[in-house]
Amino acid sequence: MSTGLISTGQEGLWLAHQLDPDSSAYNVVLAVRLRDPVRADVLQDALTALVLRHELLRSRFPGTDAGPTRVTDPADSVRLDVRDVPGADEEELFRLARRAAEEPFRLADEGAFRAVLLRGAPDDAVLVTVTHHIVSDATSQWLLVRDLFAEYGARTGQGGATRPPAPTGWDQHVCAEREFIASPRGERSAAHWRDLCRGLPAAALPTDRPRPEQPTLNGATAELTLPAITSRRLREAAAERALTPFAWLLGTFQSALHRCGAGDAFLVGCPVTTRFTPATREAVGYYVNSLPVAGRFLPATTFLETFEAAQRQLRTGIAHARHPVELLPGGADRGPLFRIVCTLIAVDRLPIPGLYEDRVRLGGLRAELCDVPQQEGQLDLAVEVLQNSAEFRAVLRYNTDLFDRETVERFRDTWRRLIDVSLDTPAARVADVGLVAVDDLARLIALGAGAP
Structure with a gap:
C-alpha cells in the first residue's frame, strides 16, 4: 500500500461523491456480452495484471482534514465478482447488468473499480466493468476492457500479447498539471x-x-x-x-x-x-x-x-x-x-474497433456491446x-x-x-x-x- 497524488478534476469528483455517496451518477460503465465459455480463474489472473498496469484501478480515496488523498493497494486486492444466474434470458441479463452498473462505490474503503461476471449459461455471460469517474473517462473504459482481454487471450493462447507496464504513473501526470498551472503558459x-x-x-x-x-x-x-x-x-x-x-x-x-x-x-x-x-x-x-x-x-x-x-x-x-x-x-x-x-x-476511434456496432472477438471470445444506461x-x-x-x-x-x-x-x-x-x-x-x-x-x- 502506498499513497499518491490526485488531480484538480479528481478533487471535484471526490467532493461530488461526498454530497451523495449513494448515487451512481458518476459510474462509468462498459459491459460486454460473451457468447463463449469464460474461464473465471483466468479472467481473475488477467484482472490482476490489468490493475497492476493501471494503478488508479486499485486506488482508494479516503478523506483527511486536509482533503482527499489517494491510497494504492496491491494488485491482488481487486477481485472478480462472479454471479451465477442460471437460465437468465436476454432481458434478465440486461436488468442484472444495469443493476451491477448502478451499485454505488465506497471510494474510501473499496476503491473505484469493479468487474462483475454474470453467468447465465456456460457459454453466455455478461462482463460488467464499472469505474467511478474519479479514475476513468470514456476512453479509459474501453482501454481497460481491451487490456483485460489482451491479458486473458495471452493466457489462453488466443492471441492478444500482454502489454508492458504503463511508462508513467498518475503522480507524474498530476505533477505535470501542477507545473503547468504555475508556469507562464498556465497563467496565460x-x-x-x-x-x-x-x-x-x-x-x-x-x-x-x-x-x-x-x-x-x-x-x-x-x-x-x-x-x-x-x-x-x-x-x-x-x-x-x-x-x-x-x-x-x-x-x-x-x-x-x-x-x-x-x-x-x-x-x-x-x-x-x-x-x-x-x-x-x-x-x-x-x-x-x-x-x-x-x-x-x-x-x-x-x-x-x-x-x-x-x-x-x-x-x-x-x-x-x-x-x-x-x-x-x-x-x-x-x-x-x-x-x-x-x-x-x-x-x-475507440480502442476496441467494431465493438460499438457489431460482434467482435476479445481474447478469443465472441463479444458484443451490452449498452446499459449510465452517468x-x-x-x-x-x-x-x-x-x-x-x-x-x-x-x-x-x-x-x-x-x-x-x-x-x-x-x-x-x-x-x-x-x-x-x-x-x-x-x-x-x-x-x-x-x-x-x-x-x-x-x-x-x-x-x-x-x-
Whole structure:
C-alpha cells in the first residue's frame, strides 16, 4: 500500500461523491456480452495484471482534514465478482447488468473499480466493468476492457500479447498539471478562461420544478439519432464551409438552448481529453477538462455565425485545455460554471474497433456491446454526440428532479428541427425559425378550428 497524488478534476469528483455517496451518477460503465465459455480463474489472473498496469484501478480515496488523498493497494486486492444466474434470458441479463452498473462505490474503503461476471449459461455471460469517474473517462473504459482481454487471450493462447507496464504513473501526470498551472503558459491559459467567462452565466433551461437547495443526481436518458442521409448532409455542409460536424451540431445545440429559454448569452461546457503525451494515451485515468464555450445571440444572429463562433472557440480552447477550469475564481456567489455540457465521442476511434456496432472477438471470445444506461443526472443536461462512419447519435442525460421527460424530448425535437433548417438554409437567422414544422402547424391550426 502506498499513497499518491490526485488531480484538480479528481478533487471535484471526490467532493461530488461526498454530497451523495449513494448515487451512481458518476459510474462509468462498459459491459460486454460473451457468447463463449469464460474461464473465471483466468479472467481473475488477467484482472490482476490489468490493475497492476493501471494503478488508479486499485486506488482508494479516503478523506483527511486536509482533503482527499489517494491510497494504492496491491494488485491482488481487486477481485472478480462472479454471479451465477442460471437460465437468465436476454432481458434478465440486461436488468442484472444495469443493476451491477448502478451499485454505488465506497471510494474510501473499496476503491473505484469493479468487474462483475454474470453467468447465465456456460457459454453466455455478461462482463460488467464499472469505474467511478474519479479514475476513468470514456476512453479509459474501453482501454481497460481491451487490456483485460489482451491479458486473458495471452493466457489462453488466443492471441492478444500482454502489454508492458504503463511508462508513467498518475503522480507524474498530476505533477505535470501542477507545473503547468504555475508556469507562464498556465497563467496565460487562466487569463484566457477568465476573459471568456467574465459576465456569462451557466446555460440553464427553464425547469419543471424548483431547483433543490442541495444538488441532486437523479437522472434518465433520451436520445436523438440523425438518419444516415442527414448525417451525410451534415458532413458535406460542414466540409464545404471548412467547419467540423461537431461545430455545426454544437452551434445548433446552443441555438436550441437559446430558443428554449436559456437566454441570449451563456456558457456551455465541452469536455475534451487531456491525453497530450504518448504516456497518457494508453493509460486509464481521468484525463478530461471541460472547455467553456460562449453562446451569444442577437435578433440577427445566423446559424452560420454560431457555427463559426463555436469552431473558433473550440480550436482556441484546445490550446488552453491543460488548465483546469475548476480553478477559475467564482465560488458560491457565481454559481456553477456549467449546468449543461455537450461533447463528441468518435466511436470508430475507440480502442476496441467494431465493438460499438457489431460482434467482435476479445481474447478469443465472441463479444458484443451490452449498452446499459449510465452517468445520468450529473448535471441539468449532459449530451454525448456519438459519431461513427454512418451517423450521429446524441445521448441526452438529464436530471429528473428538474425536468420531466416530455420537456427534454421537446428540447431534443427543437434541436433536431434546427439541425434540419440549418442544413437547408445555413444563412437563416436563428430567431426566425418556426419551431413547429409546416405540416404540424397546419394540423394544429385545424385542430384549433375544430376541423375533423
